[in-house]
């Protein structure tokens with residue numbers, strides 16, 4: 001692909017050739033990391049691998065905060081300069097790998113099925129490039145290797161520990177992160193201003209009735225029938241309670257209740273997930289669900305126990321930062337390489353917590369090889385991060401930091 005920013009870095013080579021230089025080692029690292037996947041907050045071996053790479057590069061890192069001991073936060077460049085944060089997630093999933101790759105997971109029931117091994121390798125590759133051009137860097141780059149993206153809210157813990165406000169390393173002016181995306185062709189980069197990913201709240205509703213013999217329903221209060229009515233009523237949160245131009249998902253993924261075909265049980269439960277793209281809709285959906293479930297409970301003369309488990313907020317890109325990513329990507333890879341993401345995805349990301357604190361943008365990187373019609377999706381046991389996307393990811397991360405000052409004028413702090 002075309003790389004236009006053949007900037008001289010003052011270290012005897014341009015950035016693009018430095019990216020080419022570091023990429024093979026990062027491919028090797030990615031495959032090494034792929035073999036020992038660890039899940040939320042258990043990433044001790046993974047953290048040791050990352051710190052080993054940073055040690056090798058001569059990059060110092062901060063002591064990990066006690067609430068996230070497997071996090072690694074490092075800075076390259078003068079901490080007095082404007083700070084730009086770059087984040088990679090490092091955790092794996094509780095899935096048994098089915099890729100058959102030579103470097104497949106060696107830990108049963110654990111797998112890098114979301115490509116966080118690729119994100120980590122890309123950020124380490126960027127670190128290697130930054131280290132080579134450290135003296136000419138006009139920003140301080142803050143590298144965040146974050147644990148527990150998959151459900152553990154590692155980002156929230158790091159935000160609480162001060163990673164965005166200057167208590168844990170310098171306060172960044174902006175933050176950028178990326179995710180490999182199987183639905184986007186290799187070599188392409190996509191994002192959008194505003195919402196990119198959804199909130200990820202979960203809920204459970206238990207209907208407490210009165211158990212009885214299946215032949216004498218009038219002697220009890222049937223929670224199974226209430227549950228069925230509730231599932232149907234919840235469909236109308238999207239179709240009747242939400243503005244049709246807004247995107248909302250309400251999915252009931254589990255129904256439990258009952259022990260035998262001829263017994264009406266005392267309780268039955270539905271559980272599911274609710275996805276929204278704005279804080280306002282998120283609140284409205286929760287209220288609509290409570291109201292509808294309470295109505296169902298009243299109609300069926302059963303009690304309702306409703307639990308709303310707050311997940312990640314929506315991931316909302318700062319419009320100016322999404323514009324910045326677009327311009328940097330076009331300049332770096334050529335105009336055709338940037339694909340505006342037409343619509344958000346209803347998946348979620350804890351990158352959202354950083355974006356609540358500082359401006360920034362989350363970007364999707366194409367993984368699907370040309371001509372391939374069978375690119376396994378994220379969280380699929382056959383998924384594997386495409387190593388050919390590593391140079392793109394490394395180059396993008398590097399460019400986002402190195403083009404900051406030039407594109408934001410003389411006073412980046414005023415952005």
Ligand code: NI
Pocket residue numbers: 114115116149179
């Ligand atoms: Ni992921």
